[in-house]
Amino acid sequence: MLIKKIVKLIDVARAARVDASTVSRVLNKQAGQRVGPETRDRIVKAASDLGYAPNAMARGLRTARTFTLGIAVPQLDNPVFTQMMIGATRAAHARGYELLITLVEDLTVGSGVYDRLANAHRVDGLLVSTLEPDDVLRKALEHASVPYVVMNRKARGIANCVALDNFAAAKQSTEYLVSLGHRRIGHLAGLLTDYNGTRRIAGYRAALKAAGIAPDPALVAEAGYTLEGGDRAARALLRVTPRPTAMLAATVLSAAGALRALHAERVRVPAEMSVMSTNDLQIADTLHPPLTTLRMPLLEMGRIAADGLIDLLESKTRAVTDLLHPNGVVARESTAAPRLG
Amino acid sequence: MLIKKIVKLIDVARAARVDASTVSRVLNKQAGQRVGPETRDRIVKAASDLGYAPNAMARGLRTARTFTLGIAVPQLDNPVFTQMMIGATRAAHARGYELLITLVEDLTVGSGVYDRLANAHRVDGLLVSTLEPDDVLRKALEHASVPYVVMNRKARGIANCVALDNFAAAKQSTEYLVSLGHRRIGHLAGLLTDYNGTRRIAGYRAALKAAGIAPDPALVAEAGYTLEGGDRAARALLRVTPRPTAMLAATVLSAAGALRALHAERVRVPAEMSVMSTNDLQIADTLHPPLTTLRMPLLEMGRIAADGLIDLLESKTRAVTDLLHPNGVVARESTAAPRLG
DNA sequence: ACTTCGTGAGCAATCGTTTGTCCATTGATC
DNA sequence: GATCAATGGACAAACGATTGCTCACGAAGT
Numbered sequence: 001m002l003i004k005k006i007v008k009l010i011d012v013a014r015a016a017r018v019d020a021s022t023v024s025r026v027l028n029k030q031a032g033q034r035v036g037p038e039t040r041d042r043i044v045k046a047a048s049d050l051g052y053a054p055n056a057m058a059r060g061l062r063t064a065r066t067f068t069l070g071i072a073v074p075q076l077d078n079p080v081f082t083q084m085m086i087g088a089t090r091a092a093h094a095r096g097y098e099l100l101i102t103l104v105e106d107l108t109v110g111s112g113v114y115d116r117l118a119n120a121h122r123v124d125g126l127l128v129s130t131l132e133p134d135d136v137l138r139k140a141l142e143h144a145s146v147p148y149v150v151m152n153r154k155a156r157g158i159a160n161c162v163a164l165d166n167f168a169a170a171k172q173s174t175e176y177l178v179s180l181g182h183r184r185i186g187h188l189a190g191l192l193t194d195y196n197g198t199r200r201i202a203g204y205r206a207a208l209k210a211a212g213i214a215p216d217p218a219l220v221a222e223a224g225y226t227l228e229g230g231d232r233a234a235r236a237l238l239r240v241t242p243r244p245t246a247m248l249a250a251t252v253l254s255a256a257g258a259l260r261a262l263h264a265e266r267v268r269v270p271a272e273m274s275v276m277s278t279n280d281l282q283i284a285d286t287l288h289p290p291l292t293t294l295r296m297p298l299l300e301m302g303r304i305a306a307d308g309l310i311d312l313l314e315s316k317t318r319a320v321t322d323l324l325h326p327n328g329v330v331a332r333e334s335t336a337a338p339r340l341g
Numbered sequence: 342m343l344i345k346k347i348v349k350l351i352d353v354a355r356a357a358r359v360d361a362s363t364v365s366r367v368l369n370k371q372a373g374q375r376v377g378p379e380t381r382d383r384i385v386k387a388a389s390d391l392g393y394a395p396n397a398m399a400r401g402l403r404t405a406r407t408f409t410l411g412i413a414v415p416q417l418d419n420p421v422f423t424q425m426m427i428g429a430t431r432a433a434h435a436r437g438y439e440l441l442i443t444l445v446e447d448l449t450v451g452s453g454v455y456d457r458l459a460n461a462h463r464v465d466g467l468l469v470s471t472l473e474p475d476d477v478l479r480k481a482l483e484h485a486s487v488p489y490v491v492m493n494r495k496a497r498g499i500a501n502c503v504a505l506d507n508f509a510a511a512k513q514s515t516e517y518l519v520s521l522g523h524r525r526i527g528h529l530a531g532l533l534t535d536y537n538g539t540r541r542i543a544g545y546r547a548a549l550k551a552a553g554i555a556p557d558p559a560l561v562a563e564a565g566y567t568l569e570g571g572d573r574a575a576r577a578l579l580r581v582t583p584r585p586t587a588m589l590a591a592t593v594l595s596a597a598g599a600l601r602a603l604h605a606e607r608v609r610v611p612a613e614m615s616v617m618s619t620n621d622l623q624i625a626d627t628l629h630p631p632l633t634t635l636r637m638p639l640l641e642m643g644r645i646a647a648d649g650l651i652d653l654l655e656s657k658t659r660a661v662t663d664l665l666h667p668n669g670v671v672a673r674e675s676t677a678a679p680r681l682g
Numbered sequence: 683a684c685t686t687c688g689t690g691a692g693c694a695a696t697c698g699t700t701t702g703t704c705c706a707t708t709g710a711t712c
Numbered sequence: 713g714a715t716c717a718a719t720g721g722a723c724a725a726a727c728g729a730t731t732g733c734t735c736a737c738g739a740a741g742t
Binding site: 349350351361362365366369395396398399400401402403404 | 697698699700701
Binding site for chain 4: 008009010020021024025028030054055057058059060061062063
């Protein structure tokens with residue numbers, strides 16, 4: 001394996017016959033440049049000829065800035081998180097930052113996970129989207145030595161949060177089902193008590209009320225965000241009488257579980273049961289029938305969180321807080337008008 | 342946002358009333374320690390009392406080791422890559438390394454992508470799994486200033502590669518279909534010319550020959566690794582006469598595309614057509630019918646690549662090269678014996 | 683003609699660790 | 713009792729870049 005010789009600032013300085021400090025000033029294009037144009041050209045040329053790349057460690061030590069963001073996610077095999085990561089990665093790279101990834105798989109670890117990056121001066125800031133309850137997260141982050149932005153929820157006691165408007169999401173989804181003619185609409189809720197779950201339930205109820213439909217508590221079943229949870233919750237809803245004619249899932253994976261249960265129970269979709277869910281992920285196209293979804297700005301959330309964090313770091317803003325709106329229903333084949341009578 | 346005061350080595354040294362160098366030696370548990378036990382205890386206690394964490398930048402500058410690995414992947418919304426990433430992340434964290442992620446989405450950029458991390462002394466090594474052709478990749482990496490390991494293929498001219506044994510994978514899958522009684526087996530190939538694609542085709546042919554079946558070139562259709570590709574290729578195979586009774590896909594996504602095409606063409610699965618694919622990803626359970634797959638050690642590949650790279654960095658080995666074997670067929674409901682007659 | 687000012691560029695300190703070298707103390711050896 | 717070795721720990725020099733300060737020089741003002 002051929003190892004290339006690393007070019008240092010001093011090498012460039014020698015080649016341009018100037019002091020290293022001058023090279024530094026030129027390459028960093030500082031405000032008060034105070035460097036002659038011909039000297040500048042000589043330096044720029046030397047740097048590019050030699051292929052100079054500044055040593056991030058040395059620079060980081062001196063400036064206490066790493067141009068690296070930490071991103072903590074609980075799962076990598078869940079497209080919801082990877083979409084956010086894609087958005088965050090693109091935004092970070094576009095602004096010259098790198099992304100250090102940390103999997104927070106074990107919630108019992110709690111704190112320490114964030115410190116490892118932050119207190120070691122490895123990252124300038126943290127992007128956090130994990131599964132801990134608000135208070136645990138707050139406690140874990142209160143010892144962080146860097147700014148952070150929490151993604152995918154509004155956490156109490158945490159200033160910088162970028163979340164999806166799941167109230168609007170559930171409301172618009174429910175409205176869509178109502179517009180197709182459905183009156184008994186089941187909800188495969190995520191978690192009954194967390195931020196996103198409660199917002200969704202509220203949105204679902206609001207849409208029902210607006211349509212003059214009395215919400216039936218029996219039609220809300222907790223499914224979590226897994227295939228098995230969706231399967232179980234869908235079976236529970238099938239046993240409710242009168243049986244609902246449509247189901248609204250919190251996420252694609254639980255909707256897939258519901259579809260599996262419906263196939264197993266020989267309930268035809270969409271003839272006998274319409275199914276739709278939040279989050280327009282690729283998997284929606286692979287399901288049978290292809291799943292109607294509400295498109296949510298997941299990439300955008302990652303992008304905004306990363307951009308906001310960088311703004312925070314560069315003192316371009318004091319706080320990052322955003323609630324992102326749904327991008328409309330993507331009608332596929334899993335929804336239809338309910339069968340008459 | 343409360344910002345915690347950062348504790349430095351010198352703070353620990355003062356608290357323990359010793360020199361910073363002594364603290365450093367104690368905390369790094371060097372071979373020739375030469376530090377008295379009571380001094381050692383005092384230092385260890387002071388460090389933990391103060392919550393000392395070494396500054397990664399300073400350490401990196403001094404030692405020219407960052408304890409960070411770069412990982413380059415082309416997509417984050419493809420479970421094949423995220424599985425590898427999960428394995429790599431776990432292995433790296435277990436050995437005290439961090440992972441810096443880079444999305445290589447634009448292949449035309451070519452080189453420069455790797456240099457950004459390596460030449461800037463940001464990473465000690467690179468884990469690479471991108472979509473460039475071998476020669477482009479080799480060219481891009483030949484200027485890398487750090488060791489690297491290529492994942493998911495054997496690239497010509499690159500010493501350190503960890504790949505899956507796709508010859509064995511296709512062979513075992515085909516054997517499984519043959520064992521169910523199939524004689525006309527279509528292959529939704531990935532790419533006809535790349536490493537994995539050619540290995541698969543060879544394995545498929547080998548299994549057919551071993552079963553005394555003459556390979557029919559018309560039964561091999563290039564599908565790539567996408568939903569649409571699988572859809573198109575499956576439709577092509579349906580037009581072949583005599584029609585195959587089974588299809589073997591290179592990956593789950595193209596198999597999903599095939600299932601979609603088969604539903605659209607009202608071909609019953611598995612009654613009229615068996616479908617199976619390589620890579621046992623969660624999506625297999627969401628398809629209808631649930632997809633029979635061959636389990637491949639994707640996590641393991643990430644783990645082995647990361648562990649191998651770290652071994653390389655720590656001079657525990659001279660080369661990393663591995664070919665990982667399939668972990669058996671996961672029979673679900675998309676395969677069955679062919680219809681008689 | 684002499685001071686003053688501005689400009690361009692070099693000098694040197696610094697960021698927090700690590701690590702080679704050196705010094706002091708102690709105990710052991712003859 | 714003097715020499716010597718071994719031990720424990722401090723000193724100081726790096727690592728490569730950034731940045732406040734100084735300085736030399738020439739032009740401009742009195």
